[in-house]
Amino acid sequence: xxxxxxxKILARKSGRSRVAPGDVVTVGVDTVILFDNNFLxxxxxxxxxxxxxxxxxxxxxxxxxxxxxxxxxxxxAGRAFVKQFGIQRFHDxxxxxxxxxxxxxxxxxxxxxxxxxxxxxxxxxxxxxNCLARGVGGPDIIYAAIKGETWFRCGETVRYELTGVLPEAxxxxxxxxxxxxxxxxxxxxxxxxxxxxxxxxxxxxRKTLTAMAAELSAEFATFEADAALVDWVSARNPAAFVxxxxxxxxxxxxxxxxxLSILEPLVALPDSVVSNSQPVKVVAGTKIHQAYIGSCAxxxxxxxxxxxxxxxxxxxAAGVRFIVTPASQxxxxxxxxxxxxxxxxxxxxxxxxPTCGACGGGHMGVLGxxxxxxxxxxxxxxxxxxxxxxxxxxxxxxxxxxxxxxGQITDPREFLSLH
Amino acid sequence: xxxxxxxxxxxxxxxxxxILPNKAFYLTHEEQAQYVFHANRPGWxxxxxxxxxxxxxxxxxxxxxxxxxxxxxxLGLACLVAESLNGLFMRNCVNFAFPAVECTGVHAAFNEGxxxxxxxxxxxxxNTARSITLQGRPMPExxxxxxxxxxxxxxxxxxxxxxxxx
Numbered sequence: 001x002x003x004x005x006x007x008k009i010l011a012r013k014s015g016r017s018r019v020a021p022g023d024v025v026t027v028g029v030d031t032v033i034l035f036d037n038n039f040l041x042x043x044x045x046x047x048x049x050x051x052x053x054x055x056x057x058x059x060x061x062x063x064x065x066x067x068x069x070x071x072x073x074x075x076x077a078g079r080a081f082v083k084q085f086g087i088q089r090f091h092d093x094x095x096x097x098x099x100x101x102x103x104x105x106x107x108x109x110x111x112x113x114x115x116x117x118x119x120x121x122x123x124x125x126x127x128x129x130n131c132l133a134r135g136v137g138g139p140d141i142i143y144a145a146i147k148g149e150t151w152f153r154c155g156e157t158v159r160y161e162l163t164g165v166l167p168e169a170x171x172x173x174x175x176x177x178x179x180x181x182x183x184x185x186x187x188x189x190x191x192x193x194x195x196x197x198x199x200x201x202x203x204x205x206r207k208t209l210t211a212m213a214a215e216l217s218a219e220f221a222t223f224e225a226d227a228a229l230v231d232w233v234s235a236r237n238p239a240a241f242v243x244x245x246x247x248x249x250x251x252x253x254x255x256x257x258x259x260l261s262i263l264e265p266l267v268a269l270p271d272s273v274v275s276n277s278q279p280v281k282v283v284a285g286t287k288i289h290q291a292y293i294g295s296c297a298x299x300x301x302x303x304x305x306x307x308x309x310x311x312x313x314x315x316x317a318a319g320v321r322f323i324v325t326p327a328s329q330x331x332x333x334x335x336x337x338x339x340x341x342x343x344x345x346x347x348x349x350x351x352x353x354p355t356c357g358a359c360g361g362g363h364m365g366v367l368g369x370x371x372x373x374x375x376x377x378x379x380x381x382x383x384x385x386x387x388x389x390x391x392x393x394x395x396x397x398x399x400x401x402x403x404x405x406x407g408q409i410t411d412p413r414e415f416l417s418l419h
Numbered sequence: 420x421x422x423x424x425x426x427x428x429x430x431x432x433x434x435x436x437x438i439l440p441n442k443a444f445y446l447t448h449e450e451q452a453q454y455v456f457h458a459n460r461p462g463w464x465x466x467x468x469x470x471x472x473x474x475x476x477x478x479x480x481x482x483x484x485x486x487x488x489x490x491x492x493x494l495g496l497a498c499l500v501a502e503s504l505n506g507l508f509m510r511n512c513v514n515f516a517f518p519a520v521e522c523t524g525v526h527a528a529f530n531e532g533x534x535x536x537x538x539x540x541x542x543x544x545x546n547t548a549r550s551i552t553l554q555g556r557p558m559p560e561x562x563x564x565x566x567x568x569x570x571x572x573x574x575x576x577x578x579x580x581x582x583x584x585x
Binding site: 024037040042043045046047048049068070119120121134135136137138139140142143146151153155185187188217219272274360361362379381382383384388 | 432434436437440441442444445446447448451457458459477478481482483484485486488503504505506507510511514515559561562570571572575579580581582584
């Protein structure tokens, strides 16, 4: 009986010939990422030993630049850790900074077939690179840094066969909302993406699907490797790797088809990401106070350039705060160079520095009482982005940009068709 | 590890932001515990007594990697029994030595205020007053051993690999 991508990597990394759902295995960890929250005084425990400093990455992303004394203290502790152990891959506030999951893409930190850990729940984002990546707890990260290994409980796998090409102004976020709306959570299970439709999705678009898999409560999210993926990684990381394909007779909990060509813009209604999707037209006209583009799921060059295309030559509606947060300094520089940032600025957007920012209600766009936000970030839980009485709708960057122009939830196809 | 206590009952998909909201991140662990369910059930944390048991629905603990399990433990809850646990949240239950049991049917088996008995090792859950016995799914032995040992930090402390708790 064959294995899925996740099962094959678990077997390879644990030295077993076979791993099946229900097995608990100990595996070596290739990459351990720490970020500022790990170093907050309430979380941090001083580490005396590191298994291999070359496997560690440190970034500051959740609270950058430091909005509070505690956040600043976390950065002080993080810099001391980096110095103590001679960590080379350090993304301090400055030229190379970014959200950890974007840095993994920018710098090719996740090699196909490898295991990557970070104590941010959206670490499954890196599964776009045909590897096993997942968010774990803070103590798991300290353990993995010290011991070089961790444990995983293998779950069943759901495979999504993507076909077709997305229509204009419909994005991978809409594909995710379609899956989350129909199938709900995938707790204890892995998600595997493949099929002929993958070729038509950029790496950035695929990464939206793997990052958002955290909202499905998936264990691991993986993409099959193709030439575009191999080229992306090879251009950024000289290390050798062996991609992993599922076996032809792999056993899946379910195989589900998603025809990208028939999708339309969707919105998740407030308070829950899963089982909560509606076509934009159902809530079109809902007034918003804030429109937000950013996060590990939708702060890429593709996302910012799509938003710029929609707002080009137009103005953000009065009474709406349109906040755009590039996911990394590299994305920021690239979108300045492409002119997208200039277009957004001219339209009235505020550009925030690369940070998780208001996605987690940390800073840079937190919501007040009874405010309504349309966001392209990762979560819309009650109180997630600020006051518990605020309402957070979630959609694609295209829908967010179009809605910023009108001041109400708006179908982006109304604007893109005019260009 | 066996527990008997008064139960509180919550529904499906209870997320980590409800258990440990961002606004409590900078507070002490004890203060953080007072913010559990602050957004959806204000004042609840102040009603919990040491030894109470929390009953949850499907996918309990969905969301972020934050130390939500630590807040439930610090609130004085003896244990959690839910229809199913989110995978990341379950890791933190193990990490912070908060006993958590997955048990199908538990949500319908209890009304708030009733008494539960829970055997963490065998995953047997009882509502004695109503003569209900449920068999949950025991945690893998490797992980139960970590819970019994007090979680990851005491283990690493004993080996001198992290600084002692200050």
